[in-house]
Amino acid sequence: MGTRGHSEGITMSGGGLYSLATIGAKHVIDAATPMVLDAIDSLSREAIANGFTLSDMGTADAGTSLAMVGSVIDAVRARVPQAPISVVYSDQPRNDFNALIANVYGLGPFDTYVDNNDNVYPLVSGTTFYKQILPAATVDIGFSATAMHWLSSKVCNISNHVQAVGAEGEELEKFRAQAHRDWRQILLHRAAELKPGGKLVLINFGCDEQGRYLGNTGGVNMFDTFNQIWQVFLEQDRITRTEYENMTLPQYYNTVEEFSAPLTNPDEAVYQAGLRLDHIETRIVNCPFAEAFAEHGDAARFAEAYIPTIRSWNESIYFNGLDDQRALEERQQLIEDYYGTYRDMVRDSPEGHGMDYVHAYMVISKQT
Numbered sequence: 001m002g003t004r005g006h007s008e009g010i011t012m013s014g015g016g017l018y019s020l021a022t023i024g025a026k027h028v029i030d031a032a033t034p035m036v037l038d039a040i041d042s043l044s045r046e047a048i049a050n051g052f053t054l055s056d057m058g059t060a061d062a063g064t065s066l067a068m069v070g071s072v073i074d075a076v077r078a079r080v081p082q083a084p085i086s087v088v089y090s091d092q093p094r095n096d097f098n099a100l101i102a103n104v105y106g107l108g109p110f111d112t113y114v115d116n117n118d119n120v121y122p123l124v125s126g127t128t129f130y131k132q133i134l135p136a137a138t139v140d141i142g143f144s145a146t147a148m149h150w151l152s153s154k155v156c157n158i159s160n161h162v163q164a165v166g167a168e169g170e171e172l173e174k175f176r177a178q179a180h181r182d183w184r185q186i187l188l189h190r191a192a193e194l195k196p197g198g199k200l201v202l203i204n205f206g207c208d209e210q211g212r213y214l215g216n217t218g219g220v221n222m223f224d225t226f227n228q229i230w231q232v233f234l235e236q237d238r239i240t241r242t243e244y245e246n247m248t249l250p251q252y253y254n255t256v257e258e259f260s261a262p263l264t265n266p267d268e269a270v271y272q273a274g275l276r277l278d279h280i281e282t283r284i285v286n287c288p289f290a291e292a293f294a295e296h297g298d299a300a301r302f303a304e305a306y307i308p309t310i311r312s313w314n315e316s317i318y319f320n321g322l323d324d325q326r327a328l329e330e331r332q333q334l335i336e337d338y339y340g341t342y343r344d345m346v347r348d349s350p351e352g353h354g355m356d357y358v359h360a361y362m363v364i365s366k367q368t
């Protein structure tokens, strides 16, 4: 994996497919928008009079945050009508920035704020959130949704599962330690970027007080299903043991305590850099595909709609986990078969499947 602070091999679906496949992620951002607007209300007029900057980190193709950004512009205008507004979109260098540009400038399928607003400056950066993205003391609101569970690197492969939620012993400890370092690194860079009095609104996947996390809220455990299918492929000798272990996702879901620690303990460097936790809560946003299935009851339709949302974020990891000595077509076929197996499982036994989103919603302020 990369040493430059962005996890090589992780890319969301390109060509604008990301936002189309992930309406649930938009629901999450919509649910967080009141927190962002409250944060804008709390900024001093002087701080934004000469220019307001919103940083949207890990934005993918920007489609899911367009409505939120539109609301931010309205809220800033209501406070300081003449303030120039910069909207800085950042993601990893391999992100599909063409799709992002298309969405922001209205060439995609979504309504955008760009046409109706003067003095608004969308800007794009390929700098990872494991580095400082913007100059010191220039950001008013730092925002990120559903992105910071990606670790800066894969600390090890997991021998019996595909995600840290199923890891044990030393492997789990390694993931935990990496996540501990990564969260602090993310926050220290944000501490540098924020203006005094600026705010972060971070909506991060996490593990809630009842042990629930993405795709594990009472029904079928989604990550166990990912793992089961690859294990069957391994047992059938369709993939090797090395390939199976390569399927490990470089992610970690912090608990509320793990998110809070660097922001509440005066001995921590993040706290000493002036960041304070104003608010943290966990929330669940229901899987829109499972909800639709409850309405229409058509299992095949559910399976066809549900698998692409999963595929949008884990296909690149799985594809890159396959041995590149295999012919390209063979690797592509294995990936098709993997998602085809998953689709058939959901179609044949749909009850309990779904990817409910479990997030920690945090508001963090930089001391004045």
Ligand SMILES: C[S@@+](CC[C@H](N)C(=O)[O-])C[C@H]1O[C@@H](n2cnc3c(N)ncnc32)[C@H](O)[C@@H]1O
Pocket (backbone or CB within 6 Å): 005, 006, 007, 010, 011, 012, 022, 025, 026, 029, 057, 058, 059, 060, 061, 064, 065, 090, 091, 092, 095, 127, 128, 129, 130, 144, 145, 146, 147, 148, 150, 151, 152, 313
């Ligand atoms: C699930 S998408 C979320 C997109 C959007 N924020 C949303 O909520 O719909 C996660 C995004 O995080 C990005 N990402 C992962 N690691 C990153 C890093 N180290 N720096 C910046 N972006 C990263 C991925 O490339 C991807 O676009």
